[in-house]
Amino acid sequence: MPNMSLKKNEMPTQDPHIRSGNYAEVALGYTEAAAIDEAQRCLNCKNMPCVSGCPVCINIPHFIQKTAEGDFEGAYRIITESSSLPAVCGRVCPQESQCESKCVRGIKGEPVAIGRLERFVADWHNEHSTEAPVKPESNGHKVAVVGSGPSGLTCAGDLAKKGYDVTVFEALHTAGGVLVYGIPEFRLPKEIVKKEIETLKALGVKIETNMVIGKVLSIDELLDDGFEAVFVGSGAGLPRFMGIPGENLCGVYSANEFLTRINLMKAYKNDSATPILHAKNVAVVGGGNVAMDAARCAKRLGAENVYIVYRRGESELPARAEEVEHAKEEGIIFRLLTNPKQILPDDNGNVAAIECVEMGLGEPDESGRRRPIEIEGSEFKIDVDCVIMSIGTSPNPLIKSTTEGLECTKWGGIITDEGGLTSREGVYAGGDAVTGAATVILAMGAGKVAASSIDEYIKNKN
Numbered sequence: 001m002p003n004m005s006l007k008k009n010e011m012p013t014q015d016p017h018i019r020s021g022n023y024a025e026v027a028l029g030y031t032e033a034a035a036i037d038e039a040q041r042c043l044n045c046k047n048m049p050c051v052s053g054c055p056v057c058i059n060i061p062h063f064i065q066k067t068a069e070g071d072f073e074g075a076y077r078i079i080t081e082s083s084s085l086p087a088v089c090g091r092v093c094p095q096e097s098q099c100e101s102k103c104v105r106g107i108k109g110e111p112v113a114i115g116r117l118e119r120f121v122a123d124w125h126n127e128h129s130t131e132a133p134v135k136p137e138s139n140g141h142k143v144a145v146v147g148s149g150p151s152g153l154t155c156a157g158d159l160a161k162k163g164y165d166v167t168v169f170e171a172l173h174t175a176g177g178v179l180v181y182g183i184p185e186f187r188l189p190k191e192i193v194k195k196e197i198e199t200l201k202a203l204g205v206k207i208e209t210n211m212v213i214g215k216v217l218s219i220d221e222l223l224d225d226g227f228e229a230v231f232v233g234s235g236a237g238l239p240r241f242m243g244i245p246g247e248n249l250c251g252v253y254s255a256n257e258f259l260t261r262i263n264l265m266k267a268y269k270n271d272s273a274t275p276i277l278h279a280k281n282v283a284v285v286g287g288g289n290v291a292m293d294a295a296r297c298a299k300r301l302g303a304e305n306v307y308i309v310y311r312r313g314e315s316e317l318p319a320r321a322e323e324v325e326h327a328k329e330e331g332i333i334f335r336l337l338t339n340p341k342q343i344l345p346d347d348n349g350n351v352a353a354i355e356c357v358e359m360g361l362g363e364p365d366e367s368g369r370r371r372p373i374e375i376e377g378s379e380f381k382i383d384v385d386c387v388i389m390s391i392g393t394s395p396n397p398l399i400k401s402t403t404e405g406l407e408c409t410k411w412g413g414i415i416t417d418e419g420g421l422t423s424r425e426g427v428y429a430g431g432d433a434v435t436g437a438a439t440v441i442l443a444m445g446a447g448k449v450a451a452s453s454i455d456e457y458i459k460n461k462n
């Protein structure tokens, strides 16, 4: 008999007052008993609506069934037929707008907690399994992957499973893309990313770090070097600014720089060689996941007041509802319907305040969200000593400018067909480099599609 409770099993979390002073993971994960109980809420629907909401098509009812039976390793095997980063996805994927949004249990109550179960199964495997992945027999073909974010790692993993000799070239000194330099430790412990990367290495994937493609080697040089195809998963790491006065003052960061200092360079540790401003009052401009991460990091660095400054209202916040709730619990102050006009200096050129204006909401714009409109004469100041700009990113232009014939959109996204093929033969692309800033699972989906196209391309060529 299924468990007909209308509510999902709660995810235990660290107490907000304690966690806002540490970097340990906020969500603590299900116990075996809670996972089995939650898995028993699944009705094992024949038409599997939840799978249609998963960009990598995990056989969700099957893995949940195995979990309900207590066969956690069996559940892990089913997930990893489709996903190479289950412990990551179980933590950061927006399941509420994907698989869980299609779950029939969501019609009269809460959907099955698919993401929490995925996380549980992956963590159980990582804790208990001693089985090393088996390296497939080589098929003798070489493929290069540029970038080690979720799109590159997924593409590399899928090709390695088919026997390809895959080398990932990563610009930074550590592999993982945004998973290591952007998403903070308290949402996604770096040990977990490392473990998932170790699994890929055990499949034979080689990872070369400190390799900026477009500088050290070009895409054409990779092709001349015997790589039969190249996948570009270089992400969208170029920060945008508002273009308002004061953005060059000391104490203004892009969210990417601020988070990279903290996550990748561990600037929050006393012995870190990378400095970071320990500000007292911080304004984070933006309302997405990145803004929530920056605000929560600023709080953990010791700020007394951290403001989210966002020009639309609560219901338009693009961040996941869970992240907004966690940020509020940790004492982040939301200044909604508020837009910055300028950042004001003190006598030494440091940030002293941010001048904002109140906003109202008009008719929906092309994004479908109501257009923010300035309320004349409503300017006011918030005293801050640090401003973090988190209003979006674009693809870095380096690959485009060094690869002849690679067609890109006006904003720098690489243009591909449905299979990930670019305007250059043998060169494929996917993830944020193509779509602009999106999600981990969409990047993984794109890496998967491209791996399958590359396989077809190389087979047909030979």
Ligand SMILES: Cc1cc2nc3c(=O)[nH]c(=O)nc-3n(C[C@H](O)[C@H](O)[C@H](O)COP(=O)(O)OP(=O)(O)OC[C@H]3O[C@@H](n4cnc5c(N)ncnc54)[C@H](O)[C@@H]3O)c2cc1C
Binding pocket: 092, 093, 094, 146, 147, 148, 149, 150, 151, 152, 169, 170, 171, 172, 176, 177, 178, 179, 182, 183, 184, 211, 212, 213, 214, 233, 234, 235, 236, 237, 259, 289, 290, 293, 396, 398, 399, 430, 431, 432, 433, 437, 438, 439, 440, 441, 443
């Ligand atoms: C702070 C933050 C929080 C986020 N939170 C979430 C979340 O909760 N859930 C979610 O689903 N998504 C989230 N996202 C978005 C998600 O992380 C991205 O959509 C995803 O990582 C994109 O994957 P990717 O493989 O396309 O690129 P990235 O993860 O950006 O990886 C690209 C990699 O390519 C490397 N690279 C770039 N140029 C070169 C070059 N020329 N040569 C070699 N290497 C190069 C980069 O160093 C990087 O390692 C978040 C993003 C940020 C910044």
Ligand code: SF4
Binding pocket: 041, 042, 043, 044, 045, 048, 049, 050, 051, 060, 061, 064, 102, 103, 104, 105, 112, 114
């Ligand atoms: S839709 Fe929900 S109940 Fe049905 S199989 Fe998927 S997870 Fe289970």
